[in-house]
Amino acid sequence: MTGGRVDAKPPTRVERATRETRVSVELGAARGIELPVGMFSHLLDACATTWGTPVRVQAAGDTEVDPHHLVEDTGLVLGQALAARWPGYQGVARYGWAVVPMDEARVEVAVDLSGRAGSWLAQIPTGPINGLDGEVLEEFWPALARGGQLTVHVEVRAGRNRHHQWEAAFKALGLALRQATAPRAGTLSTKGVIGL
Template identity: 40%
Template structure:
């Protein structure tokens, strides 16, 4: 279990993260829909996460969502590297009614984000442009090469939820144990 905290003038966040858990979560970001997405992420990745955040939501949700992505990314990075005895690569396509989202990722320790997803609209009090900000912060702080591609969809809730679930499934698959894969790289280290 990795425990971290992050305090800035904009947010105060605490996290406890176990990447090989049972999918249990206690999430309180102050943004209801975002809590729902983080609960879906933990459920389908099988991570256990306790997260609390007090952010400057009177401004908007940007700092809260981005800083949560940063702290989750840092906790993942600390949990995974130096990477050994795992598959390293993961991918998935998750459907939710009319929406289908594809995610492919690599625990490369070379952060990158390709994001072809929802970029505008509001769900509850959640600004959909923050989906990209969250995954950028997570990928760059976790050292993940991450590709997210919305294949189809019209309902914003379905598209965003399928995005979080597609990431979660790809994440879980990439961290599947493989004892034969001592270091999953020809470089000898990641």
């Protein structure tokens, strides 16, 4: 995917600080992932690449305990940034989906900017990649859904290599968000409003 998506909106920045983590996500300005978990940085960068919207993530926290808090809170704040940049998810396509292959792996992600939090994951790998457990990466998705009040499905359909599988998932998320956040006149809803 070449180039970032340019729109007229000013950058959207959301910050969150707790005793466990400090996370800042900015959409629509510069691109860069700065956090101390190499594989997770790599995955977020893969997502930003296919999304096209400039994504900047700066995050730090108690990774000496477990990267769990950092991964979860980054998902949460990324979701909050989505909801802040497209309030009420009005004027966007709302739905997005992608199936991404990466060598032997193939992963499907579907997103609905629904105003309701929900995440469903199927066949995801739970084993470690360079010390980062899949069960930690699993926490990213419900947190994203909660922060963004959105629905996300992830299904790993094929593959053996966990690096390939997770990277395909994050690339598919980027492509799905690229579609879902594309401008559209009005609100795509049978009831006329997105939310509960």
